[in-house]
Amino acid sequence: MVHAVVLGAAGGIGQPVSLLLKTNPLITKLSLFDIVNTPGVAADLSHISTPAKVAGYLPPDDGLKKALEGAEIVVIPAGVPRKPGMTRDDLFKINAGIVRDLATAIATTAPNAFVLVISNPVNSTVPIVAEVFKKHNVYNPKRIFGVTTLDVVRASTFLAEVNGDVSAAPNVTVPVLGGHSGVTILPILSQAKPSLSANLAQTDVEALTKRIQFGGDEVVKAKDGAGSATLSMAYAGAEFASKILNAVKGSGEEIVTQTYISLEADPEGAKKVTEEIGTSLEYFSVSVKLGPNGVEKILPIGDLNDFEKGLLKAAIPELQDNIAKGCNFITAPKL
Numbered sequence: 001m002v003h004a005v006v007l008g009a010a011g012g013i014g015q016p017v018s019l020l021l022k023t024n025p026l027i028t029k030l031s032l033f034d035i036v037n038t039p040g041v042a043a044d045l046s047h048i049s050t051p052a053k054v055a056g057y058l059p060p061d062d063g064l065k066k067a068l069e070g071a072e073i074v075v076i077p078a079g080v081p082r083k084p085g086m087t088r089d090d091l092f093k094i095n096a097g098i099v100r101d102l103a104t105a106i107a108t109t110a111p112n113a114f115v116l117v118i119s120n121p122v123n124s125t126v127p128i129v130a131e132v133f134k135k136h137n138v139y140n141p142k143r144i145f146g147v148t149t150l151d152v153v154r155a156s157t158f159l160a161e162v163n164g165d166v167s168a169a170p171n172v173t174v175p176v177l178g179g180h181s182g183v184t185i186l187p188i189l190s191q192a193k194p195s196l197s198a199n200l201a202q203t204d205v206e207a208l209t210k211r212i213q214f215g216g217d218e219v220v221k222a223k224d225g226a227g228s229a230t231l232s233m234a235y236a237g238a239e240f241a242s243k244i245l246n247a248v249k250g251s252g253e254e255i256v257t258q259t260y261i262s263l264e265a266d267p268e269g270a271k272k273v274t275e276e277i278g279t280s281l282e283y284f285s286v287s288v289k290l291g292p293n294g295v296e297k298i299l300p301i302g303d304l305n306d307f308e309k310g311l312l313k314a315a316i317p318e319l320q321d322n323i324a325k326g327c328n329f330i331t332a333p334k335l
């Protein structure tokens with residue numbers, strides 16, 4: 001019996017991610033909230049013959065609170081997407097306030113829910129959610145996640161393409177660490193499984209790294225003003241939600257993935273990661289072992305080659321700025 005909620009459920013990501021959650025047999029109740037169109041989306045999905053009972057909510061009559069009552073997992077794709085020429089950080093001015101208000105509603109109505117933040121800029125919106133939860137004294141860093149699964153999905157696909165066998169993509173894994181914007185995205189290709197072919201030239205590794213880091217731009221450009229990745233993001237978001245739900249269920253298998261979290265989620269594991277980064281960062285996308293309470297263990301970064309050490313160094317200043325901007329949005333006194 002799991003109650004899942006999607007906030008921003010009528011949007012480009014919201015609709016397909018709601019569809020995929022509706023097909024997850026572990027979800028028995030699916031509540032959809034948006035500022036528009038959720039009754040229609042909910043009616044449509046409700047005809048699908050899977051267990052989840054679907055309901056749509058709009059802002060009037062306390063719709064947000066009603067959607068969130070009893071929620072165990074909340075997925076947030078609410079907010080504006082990029083247009084060509086914009087950075088994810090350019091979305092901060094609009095999306096920061098949206099995410100703050102939604103986080104406030106979760107903190108007051110469903111404080112124990114797992115919160116999966118998709119809205120950009122993820123490097124800043126996750127700190128916003130965490131600071132709101134701290135303000136309401138309900139903060140649990142093991143249960144707040146920035147969804148960076150799309151970077152992981154892209155890394156598998158693009159590497160399989162480079163290897164000349166796209167059909168192998170489901171069995172190709174590359175840990176992607178750091179953050180979720182351009183140079184903060186750190187694909188660790190030296191840890192790919194199966195390992196990179198020895199025939200792959202360093203220039204090819206660098207081109208592949210760049211393609212993973214800027215995969216979002218590829219879609220923004222192709223959509224030509226009509227938004228950013230929605231369908232691949234919905235797939236990635238549903239995959240991540242399913243990992244959380246399987247970990248909660250305690251399927252017995254070890255569930256390891258990468259996600260952007262507060263390193264406070266596991267102080268012991270964080271010590272090692274901080275040593276490896278060489279600087280103290282409050283938030284970082286790390287490999288985690290998931291368990292019934294969310295983050296069970298933060299895993300070490302592991303060996304990096306010189307090229308990857310350079311990428312890590314280049315990511316730190318932007319990550320620090322993005323994290324500070326998110327935290328300050330909630331904690332800095334307004335004039």
Ligand SMILES: NC(=O)c1ccc[n+]([C@@H]2O[C@H](COP(=O)([O-])OP(=O)(O)OC[C@H]3O[C@@H](n4cnc5c(N)ncnc54)[C@H](O)[C@@H]3O)[C@@H](O)[C@H]2O)c1
Nearest residue numbers: 008010011012013034035078079080081118119120150233
């Ligand atoms: N984490 C990732 O990897 C990743 C990938 C793709 C997109 N994104 C981000 O996801 C966000 C959504 O993208 P999209 O393409 O679905 O955009 P969209 O414009 O198609 O949909 C956004 C939805 O949010 C709704 N919304 C706006 N304010 C709201 C509020 N206060 N409460 C509830 N709903 C509200 C809108 O009505 C709309 O339906 C963007 O910020 C985008 O950058 C993140």
Ligand SMILES: O=C(O)C[C@H](O)C(=O)O
Nearest residue numbers: 082120215216217228229
């Ligand atoms: O690129 C974007 O703005 C959307 C998303 O973050 C992505 O990686 O596709």
